[in-house]
Amino acid sequence: MATEKAPTIIKKYANRRLYHMGTSTYVTLEDLSGMVRAGENFVVTDAKSGEDITRTVLAQIIFEQENKSGQSLLPTTFLRQLIRFYGDSLQALVPRYLEFSMDNLTRDQVKLREQMESTFGPVTLHAIEDQVRTNMSFFTDAMRMWSPFAAMPLAAPAGGEKTGIAEPPAATSDLDTLKRQMADMQKQLESLSRK
Secondary structure: OOOOOOOEEEEEOOOOOEEEOOOOEEEOHHHHHHHHHOOOOEEEEEOOOOOEOHHHHHHHHHHHHHHOOOOOOOOHHHHHHHHHHOOOOOOOHHHHHHHHHHHHHHHOHHHHHHHHHHHHOOOOHHHHHHHHHHHHHHHHHHHHHHOOOOOOOEOOOOOOOOOOOEOOOOOOOHHHHHHHHHHHHHHHHHHHHHO
């Protein structure tokens, strides 16, 4: 039976220095970025409190990568949409959806590269931007399905102009509507995972 290797411990000190416990050396965020690319699992803890701060450090790495010229992966539109989900009733679904999407992209990246190269020739910036727009469209559509008011039409007054006030729901119960939306979402996720 193969046993999984325990994650490397990185301690972060008050002076913001990161200490790699496995090699007994100080490391930088760039070093940790290289470890992630190499598939090495690590946990970052606060040296004083012992608190797990891995998520914060990984976010710092992403922030630094985003600030490098030509390295941006996160379009402004995506960041704005992501911020809107904080505090929203759908916030709990977003991490799972993003993890599912990234797992699929990672698993299918070789096939995706081959398809893009055969379709577009060498991968161009425009082809990548189109793929990002398509992915964001899927994400937006999927999130709309989970919103209980997304499918409700706006009430129109006698003059025909929209007021922005949703009409009352149809005779079906909210539970039936949610069940139908969940079934539709499941079908879409299954079709996406087959591609």
